[in-house]
Amino acid sequence: xxxxxxxxxxxxxxxxxxxxxxxxxxxxxxxxxxxxxxxxxxxxxxxxxxxxxxxxxxxxxxxxxxxxxxxxxxxxxxxxxxxxxxxxxxxxxxxxxxxxxxxxxxxxxxxxxxxxxxxxxxxxxxxxxxxxxxxxxxxxxxxxxxxxxxxxxxxxxxxxxxxxxxxxxxxxxxxxxxxxxxxxxxxxxxxxxxxxxxxxxxxxxxxxxxxxxxxxxxxxxxxxxxxxxxxxxxxxxxxxxxxxxxxxxxxxxxxxxxxxxxxxxxxxxxxxxxxx
Amino acid sequence: xxxxxxxxxxxxxxxxxxxxxxxxxxxxxxxxxxxxxxxxxxxxxxxxxxxxxxxxxxxxxxxxxxxxxxxxxxxxxxxxxxxxxxxxxxxxxxxxxxxxxxxxxxxxxxxxxxxxxxxxxxxxxxxxxxxxxxxxxxxxxxxxxxxxxxxxxxxxxxxxxxxxxxxxxxxxxxxxxxxxxxxxxxxxxxxxxxxxxxxxxxxxxxxxxxxxxxxxxxxxxxxxxxxxxxxxxxxxxxxxxxxxxxxxxxxxxxxxxxxxxxxxxxxxxx
Numbered sequence: 001x002x003x004x005x006x007x008x009x010x011x012x013x014x015x016x017x018x019x020x021x022x023x024x025x026x027x028x029x030x031x032x033x034x035x036x037x038x039x040x041x042x043x044x045x046x047x048x049x050x051x052x053x054x055x056x057x058x059x060x061x062x063x064x065x066x067x068x069x070x071x072x073x074x075x076x077x078x079x080x081x082x083x084x085x086x087x088x089x090x091x092x093x094x095x096x097x098x099x100x101x102x103x104x105x106x107x108x109x110x111x112x113x114x115x116x117x118x119x120x121x122x123x124x125x126x127x128x129x130x131x132x133x134x135x136x137x138x139x140x141x142x143x144x145x146x147x148x149x150x151x152x153x154x155x156x157x158x159x160x161x162x163x164x165x166x167x168x169x170x171x172x173x174x175x176x177x178x179x180x181x182x183x184x185x186x187x188x189x190x191x192x193x194x195x196x197x198x199x200x201x202x203x204x205x206x207x208x209x210x211x212x213x214x215x216x217x218x219x220x221x222x223x224x225x226x227x228x229x230x231x232x233x234x235x236x237x238x239x240x241x242x243x244x245x246x247x248x249x250x251x252x253x254x255x256x257x258x259x260x261x262x263x264x265x266x267x268x269x270x271x272x273x274x275x276x
Numbered sequence: 277x278x279x280x281x282x283x284x285x286x287x288x289x290x291x292x293x294x295x296x297x298x299x300x301x302x303x304x305x306x307x308x309x310x311x312x313x314x315x316x317x318x319x320x321x322x323x324x325x326x327x328x329x330x331x332x333x334x335x336x337x338x339x340x341x342x343x344x345x346x347x348x349x350x351x352x353x354x355x356x357x358x359x360x361x362x363x364x365x366x367x368x369x370x371x372x373x374x375x376x377x378x379x380x381x382x383x384x385x386x387x388x389x390x391x392x393x394x395x396x397x398x399x400x401x402x403x404x405x406x407x408x409x410x411x412x413x414x415x416x417x418x419x420x421x422x423x424x425x426x427x428x429x430x431x432x433x434x435x436x437x438x439x440x441x442x443x444x445x446x447x448x449x450x451x452x453x454x455x456x457x458x459x460x461x462x463x464x465x466x467x468x469x470x471x472x473x474x475x476x477x478x479x480x481x482x483x484x485x486x487x488x489x490x491x492x493x494x495x496x497x498x499x500x501x502x503x504x505x506x507x508x509x510x511x512x513x514x515x516x517x518x519x520x521x522x523x524x525x526x527x528x529x530x531x532x533x534x535x536x537x538x539x540x541x542x543x544x545x546x
Contacts, residue, residue, distance in 0.1 A: 094296035100529050102478035104496045105518040114301040118315030211387040213481045231389035238393045248393040259387040
């Protein structure tokens with residue numbers, strides 16, 4: 001056994017070490033420049049573009065992850081739970097398609113969909129008598145929020161659907177018999193059962209949405225930085241303006257925020273285990 | 277539920293279905309259209325647009341690059357993750373749990389966006405900018421933690437009795453691993469390979485940052501270049517190419533979800 005352990009563990013660990021160094025290095029590298037020169041940090045904290053990006057990122061997360069993916073996913077899951085059948089397959093099938101198609105392709109689909117002259121949305125609106133709107137220019141933040149909600153709702157929908165399946169139907173039936181209306185049934189019967197999963201979902205999609213780069217493909221952060229979320233800001237400063245050092249200190253800030261979310265997630269998991 | 281309430285719910289659902297499906301229609305219709313545009317124009321179906329893809333050298337090159345990157349990374353991840361997770365599963369030493377927790381935190385905190393700048397700097401030092409090998413290494417490092425988690429779970433469930441029997445029969449080291457353990461965790465390896473392939477195939481950011489010359493770009497970057505290049509973008513070519521690009525992912529997804537159920541990808545994508 002010892003022989004095997006030495007034989008297998010050593011190469012495996014060397015590998016593991018490599019995998020770790022690659023990532024650890026990125027972590028350390030992301031932090032080190034900021035220790036060498038605090039100027040980068042100071043500059044970030046004094047740069048109005050940084051706050052602009054941070055603000056848009058929060059709007060983006062609030063709109064597309066919380067209101068969009070989580071709330072919509074929850075409402076859809078609840079409706080589909082009652083309906084079942086064809087509707088269920090149709091809605092979840094479409095949502096899943098939106099979720100799994102490669103990002104470059106969905107970005108192009110939305111560029112086509114939102115196009116001012118030919119896009120289907122404007123075709124429909126103008127046939128209803130609404131004047132055409134150049135969505136990506138006039139409402140860039142709204143566009144990427146709606147786009148990202150469209151893109152990511154499937155995850156929350158699938159997660160909530162499977163959570164609802166685990167609630168014993170007798171709970172809901174007996175609540176119905178006792179005359180509870182829909183909001184009562186939701187808040188007193190369903191909600192306590194799925195609270196833990198709701199929390200997990202919120203933390204995960206917040207983390208992901210905060211780190212998503214796809215809006216770059218739709219708007220490039222423009223027009224004039226109006227839809228520049230933090231990841232695009234990092235990309236712009238580092239690779240368009242070549243300020244790698246500055247870019248990495250902003251990355252370090254992003255890493256810290258991510259780390260906060262991950263800690264929250266671990267705490268939530270631990271609490272869930274304790275109550276389970 | 278009241279009747280009017282039911283109608284309202286149905287209307288809401290219908291609206292949502294349209295919202296989900298309408299943007300997707302373009303991908304199904306335009307590649308076969310004779311007059312491809314950003315709008316939907318339904319004509320008699322044609323394969324002209326696909327012929328255009330076949331003629332575009334850069335499109336074919338990108339297909340090859342994407343295959344090299346995805347398959348190369350999958351092979352690397354599967355080999356490294358299966359050996360590493362075997363070691364983590366079978367050996368006992370202090371700090372094992374710490375390593376696992378550390379891996380968990382790293383894999384969720386160090387996202388592509390947060391790491392792109394340091395990874396670029398690292399690759400610059402290693403002379404791995406504009407090299408497919410660099411992209412493969414970055415992807416593999418990024419996927420290893422997740423892969424190790426999944427595989428460790430599978431290996432934990434394999435009884436050690438198999439290995440002990442093989443030991444008695446004189447099997448040792450790498451041989452024992454390759455002949456006994458690896459086949460036993462086949463389903464786990466398949467899960468990791470599929471997840472890894474789909475995610476890397478679809479990724480845009482990593483090659484976008486690391487690849488400089490067009491000849492080495494994978495499909496995601498090639499499509500981006502097709503529609504940002506100067507002049508009128510060739511919409512027919514782009515639409516047909518996009519469909520071909522999305523197809524492997526769709527096929528894999530529907531095959532897997534039929535076999536293992538819908539929730540398969542849950543929690544692991546992203």
